[in-house]
Amino acid sequence: MDRNEVRRAWDAVAETYASRRDPDGSDAALIDDLLDELPPEPAVLDVGDVDGARTL
Known part of the structure; x- marks a missing residue:
């Protein structure tokens, strides 16, 4: 899948995703719950949050 395909896929769901946040x-x-489940000093990959409204 090339970058443009990925961009189109995210663009197709971005409005719905944002409306449900x-x-x-x-x-x-939810993030606190996730952190409670992780081991000490976990490696975490931040892949973004589609609409860019919030960041950690």
Whole structure:
């Protein structure tokens, strides 16, 4: 899959993805739950969040 195909795929779902996110950022609790499950000093790859509304 080339970059343009990837871009088109993300563009196709970005609006739906953004509409289902909590605008107040309360999904931070989900991140806390994830962090609780990880081992100490985990290696984490940040792949972005589609709409760019929030970053860690």
